[in-house]
Amino acid sequence: MKYLCLVYGEEAKMATIDDRECMACAAGLQDSGHFLAGHALREVATATTVRVRNGQVSVTDGPFAETKEQLAGFYLLEARDLNEALDKAARIPPARIGSIEVRPVRELDPGPEAAD
Numbered sequence: 001m002k003y004l005c006l007v008y009g010e011e012a013k014m015a016t017i018d019d020r021e022c023m024a025c026a027a028g029l030q031d032s033g034h035f036l037a038g039h040a041l042r043e044v045a046t047a048t049t050v051r052v053r054n055g056q057v058s059v060t061d062g063p064f065a066e067t068k069e070q071l072a073g074f075y076l077l078e079a080r081d082l083n084e085a086l087d088k089a090a091r092i093p094p095a096r097i098g099s100i101e102v103r104p105v106r107e108l109d110p111g112p113e114a115a116d
Helices: 019-031 082-089
Strands: 002-009 035-040 048-053 056-061 070-078 099-104
Touching: 002 082, 019 035, 019 070, 070 082, 082 099
Parallel strands: none
Antiparallel strands: 002 070, 002 099, 035 070, 048 056
16 A cells, blocks of 8 residues: 655754755665655745635645645655554654654546546
C-alpha cells in the first residue's frame, strides 16, 4: 500500500537540516524498496492558493492557512501496512524538529474513458 508522508515544520528550523541527510534517508528508503517519490518544496513565500466558490476563481498569495509549521515536502512510500509506514516516517530527518503526517493514498480509478 502507498502512504504519503507530509513533512511539516517551521521554515527557519527546516533550513538547519542538511539536504544531504534527507537525500541519504531517501536513498536508504529506496534501497529497501519503500521509496516511490519525494520532493522538498520551495519556501512558503512562493506558494499560491486557488479556490473556486460558486464558480468564481480566487487566487491568493501564500498557503491556505496561517500556521506556525508549513508543508515543507513529501515522501511517497510503499509499505505493507500503517505500522511499517510509521516506522519509516520516524526516520525522516525533519521529524526531529517538525512533524510527519502519514496518510494512506486512495487510488483513483480513472475509468475506461481515460484510455481515449
